[in-house]
Amino acid sequence: MKKITIIYIAILGLAVISCKENATSKVKETNLETAKERDAKISLGSAIIEFDKPAFEFGTITEGDIVKGDFTIYNKGKVDLVITKAKASCGCTVPVWPKEAIKPGDSAVLKFSFNSRGKRGNNNKSITLTTNTEKGTEILRVKGTVLPKEK
Template sequence: MKKQILFSIALFTLIFTACEKKASAKINTTNIETAKERDAKLSLGAPIIEFDQKEYDFGTVTEGEKVQGVFKVTNSGKVDLIITSVKPSCGCTTPEYTKEAIAPGATGEIKFEFNSANRVGKQNKSITVKSNAEKNTEVIRLKGTVIAKS
């Protein structure tokens, strides 16, 4: 019985010692440095997205006209802002946007074209902007009136 107890103690000691050596041998110093860099960036906070305007009023246009405009986007945060998607509320609005990272303090654009064909009356369209900003979803709007062709 004593031999079994001594054998068990020796076996557990060997296993724990072997595990400790294997675990420390697996530490990759590159991963540690990468984690430190990531943590330093996280401590700066998230990017902050700001628009020069959140509503674009195109006034009154005649049916069939195409209205073009631009929303300016500024990154007020301390890390890069990345716009991940820009989706209009309907197929009558076509957006284009800055796809590259927007550095802190820099600006980008969301351009749009609204096609007023078959859209007579008051118009209120939205564009949903998703990004890596602190508030990751924003909605910007287009409004105006389309009068029928004579």
């Protein structure tokens, strides 16, 4: 019993000694300013993305043709729109997206090329964008028909 009382007094003494410092004295002013700026940005919401068209229709082409096209991206939100990745559904479609942030009210262009070699028939390819919008991902389509190459 004596040992338990001594251990209890020792723990209580450590708690009293270690709690002398005021927690507010440890807070840095720069961290408070950074937190206020972050909270102000969060209150504006996420970026809002819109496109000039949801799909690029290339019509009918001959196998082996390469189609080049683009989508115009608009930022309708109150914060910068950032596209971190653009991934096509297959290697035949290659997107080139804007790497810089798109300011509120501004627009930018996503370009792509579609190689129809070995892609006979109806084609419906997708380009998935990873963004800082509320959904997080956006999908664009590239559609058309590829006729076999004449021999």
